[in-house]
Amino acid sequence: MDTILLLTVLVVIFALTFDFINGFHDTANAIATSVSTRALPPKVAVIMAAIMNFIGAITFTGVAKAITKDIVDPFALSNGSVIILAALLAAIIWNLITWYYGIPSSSSHAIIGAIAGAAIAAAGFGVLNYTGFVKILQALLLSPFIAIAAGFLMMSLFKVIFKNANLYRTNKGIRYLQICTAALQSFTHGTNDAQKAMGIMTMALIAGGLQSGDDIQGWVRVSAALAMGLGTSIGGYKIIKTVGGKIMKLRPVNGAAADLASASVIFSATLIHLPVSTTHVISSAIMGVGAAQRVKGVKWGVARKIIMTWIITMPSAAAMAALIFYILDIFF
Numbered sequence: 001m002d003t004i005l006l007l008t009v010l011v012v013i014f015a016l017t018f019d020f021i022n023g024f025h026d027t028a029n030a031i032a033t034s035v036s037t038r039a040l041p042p043k044v045a046v047i048m049a050a051i052m053n054f055i056g057a058i059t060f061t062g063v064a065k066a067i068t069k070d071i072v073d074p075f076a077l078s079n080g081s082v083i084i085l086a087a088l089l090a091a092i093i094w095n096l097i098t099w100y101y102g103i104p105s106s107s108s109h110a111i112i113g114a115i116a117g118a119a120i121a122a123a124g125f126g127v128l129n130y131t132g133f134v135k136i137l138q139a140l141l142l143s144p145f146i147a148i149a150a151g152f153l154m155m156s157l158f159k160v161i162f163k164n165a166n167l168y169r170t171n172k173g174i175r176y177l178q179i180c181t182a183a184l185q186s187f188t189h190g191t192n193d194a195q196k197a198m199g200i201m202t203m204a205l206i207a208g209g210l211q212s213g214d215d216i217q218g219w220v221r222v223s224a225a226l227a228m229g230l231g232t233s234i235g236g237y238k239i240i241k242t243v244g245g246k247i248m249k250l251r252p253v254n255g256a257a258a259d260l261a262s263a264s265v266i267f268s269a270t271l272i273h274l275p276v277s278t279t280h281v282i283s284s285a286i287m288g289v290g291a292a293q294r295v296k297g298v299k300w301g302v303a304r305k306i307i308m309t310w311i312i313t314m315p316s317a318a319a320m321a322a323l324i325f326y327i328l329d330i331f332f
Contacts, residue, residue: 003332004208007081011204014088016227019197021095022107023053023231030189030278033255033286034182039175048179049186050232056190057225061216062273063192067199068206068214070132071112072119080207082332083122083325084200087114090321098309106277109313111196112136117318118325139274143265144284144310150261151288158257159292174252181259186232188266189278194228196275254289261285280310 030053031045040048074080091110098105119127201220205211262278262285269276 004081007085007332008204008208008210011081011084011088012201012223014085014092015197015201015204016223018088018092018095018107018111018200019194019224019227020231021092021099022193022197023050023228024099024234030186030282031182032282033185033258034178037175037178037252037255039178039252039255040182045182046233048183049189050229052183052186053190053194053232054225054229056187056192057194057228058221060191060195060270061198061221063195063270063275064198064202064216064221065214066132066136066273066275067112067196068202068216070129070136071115072127073129074203074206076127077119077123077207079122079329079332081204082328083118084115084204084207086118086121086325086328087111087321088200089324090114090117090317093320094313094317098313103305103309105309105313106140106279107193108196108275108277108279109140109310110317111200112140112275113314113317114321115200117321120318121322121325122329136275139269139276140280143269143276144280147262147265147281147284148288148291150265151258151285151290152292153288154257154261154285155254155289155292158253162253174256178252178256178259181256181263184263185259185266185282188263188270190225190228191270192266192276193278194224195270197224197227254286254293257292258282258285258289261288277310 031040031049034040035042035045068074072083077083088111091107091114094105094110094114095107116128116133198216198220201224202211202214202216205217205220206214211217262282265281265285266276266278
């Protein structure tokens with residue numbers, strides 16, 4: 001097996017590994033609210049999320065194409081397979097560290113920062129596609145603020161709708177609604193997050209000379225969707241605890257409002273082919289919901305910890321990817 005083919009095979013394996021880890025790392029975000037409010041038992045929620053993630057993942061490809069060509073041009077990379085492999089390894093390591101400590105960090109920030117870091121290490125800052133990269137950064141940075149506003153507005157709307165409703169009956173009815181909103185949340189998660197691994201695998205195929213266009217091949221779509229679905233079936237209960245309970249005390253109405261707000265933001269981004277952090281969007285929507293109900297009810301200390309992780313993820317992953325690239329470059 002020649003070196004290019006070996007590297008391409010390794011990238012595909014680690015891309016699917018990244019997607020698998022993304023599944024159990026980020027699944028928690030999609031189902032945290034429904035588990036915390038006891039709308040669904042954890043096992044049922046995880047199985048439902050796995051199925052909906054898979055369906056979402058095979059339905060769209062726009063975000064995958066953005067990952068393929070908007071950060072760096074895979075056709076211009078002389079050692080592209082090594083760059084992509086370094087980025088994947090860095091993102092996987094970062095995801096495992098944050099998962100171990102139960103911190104809801106962003107897989108999206110990790111992989112995008114890692115691709116940029118490895119590419120810069122290989123060919124300097126000029127290798128970045130600044131138009132596409134800035135567009136992706138804007139989506140990543142603005143989406144949490146949009147999600148906070150969406151959560152605030154959704155909860156404000158719910159307060160008006162259920163103003164005179166019986167609390168017990170309302171909570172019971174909304175628990176049923178929350179099953180639907182959790183399914184929608186998991187579907188939108190698949191439409192955006194699974195696409196990142198598809199885009200990376202396509203980059204590797206192009207860099208390895210095995211593909212000439214940016215179309216996402218059928219086997220790439222299905223394998224990435226399966227990897228995320230399998231990862232989702234394992235679940236990330238540590239992160240469920242942080243997202244679902246430590247930001248604010250959730251009731252069914254809060255959970256449904258947060259689910260609808262975050263799902264709308266994620267799906268809107270998918271439709272305009274922009275990758276966003278599902279972790280950031282969901283956590284931010286919960287903060288917005290909490291602020292609409294009672295600002296003091298949000299545990300801002302936990303929120304600050306999450307925000308700090310958001311801030312450090314991209315530069316940390318970029319630095320780690322650069323270091324790994326220098327090591328891999330010795331051998332390849």
